[in-house]
Amino acid sequence: MISITDPIQPALAHVRRILFEPFSARKWFVMGFSAFLANLAGGGSFNFNGNPFDRPAHGAMPDFSPVTEWISSHLPLVIALGVVLFILILALVVVFLWLGSRGEFMFLDNVAQDRAEIVEPWTRLRDLGNRLFRFRLLLLLATLALLIICGGLGVLIALPDIHARAFGTSAITALATAGGLLVLGFLVIGIIGLLLRGFVVPIMYRRNLDTSAAWAVLLRDLLPGNAWRFVGFFVMTFLLWIPAFLLILLGCCLTCCVAILPYLSSVAFLPIFVFFRCYSLGFLEQFGEEWRIIETPRAQS
Secondary structure, eight states, X not given: OOOSXXXXXXXXXXXXXXXXXXXXXXXXXHHHHHHHHHHHTTOOOOOOOSOTTOOOOTTOOOOOHHHHHHHHHTHHHHHHHHHHHHHHHHHHHHHHHHHHHHHHHHHHHHHHHTOOOSHHHXXXXXXXXXXXXXXXXXXXXXXXHHHHHHHHHHHHXXXXXXXXXXXXXXXXXXXXXXXXXXXXXXXXXXXXXXXXXXXXXXXXXXXXXXXXXXXXHIIIIISTTTHHHHHHHHHHHHHHHHHHHHHHHHHHHHTTTGGGSTTHHHHHTHHHHHHHHHHHXXXXXXXXXXXXXXXXXOOOO
């Protein structure tokens, strides 16, 4: 029987064993670095941007007319700068994807083997990381294509209202059509991302498979007859993130936001990242002994 709650207690026990029995500051900082790399591709740094108090007073709206006039008179330059900025941001995202894909397996390996290593798993798991990177790059390109297609479709549908400088039926239809397709597309991409990190990556690691073969194993051997259990797993993951987020918020307050800085957040909240990695691995191992990835020491008699 596949359960969404049974893996919780073993995951907590793994966190205690890996990080506190015994406690080692070096282990936290090294393993935290692998968690930091893993989170580069899928989020996980806790940065709060913006100052809610830095707003103009009521009725004192800033005058943007000089800016719009300058943009109008230098439109080719603005377009060129925008293209260059987009390329630089895209290149940075690609680098993060590459580092995060390699770090994903490094962190998984450290958790599974109960150790803190960087150099050795970085080299040994290079091929798996590159395979994951290629898939994530295709997913990124698919996301960009979705944005372009939905944006272009919305503009085409709303063209009559754009020419008329009005917000009418065409504009409403464009928002409903393009917005609906965009939401649906993001939902599909989000599900793919959740399954990829939660289960495809462990399958690749366990069987040394490329991404497409690991997806085939998931769709052929694990998902049939268990789709709702996977849905329950992600619902439970969301619910478990609520107290985890409260702990992160508390840590942020106690450390004057130092604990949410990049890398330091991965070290300070390492038990949370280890727990959720162990929780998905514990859920996976319910499908059979062949899916046991976490190495646990045998009890001595």
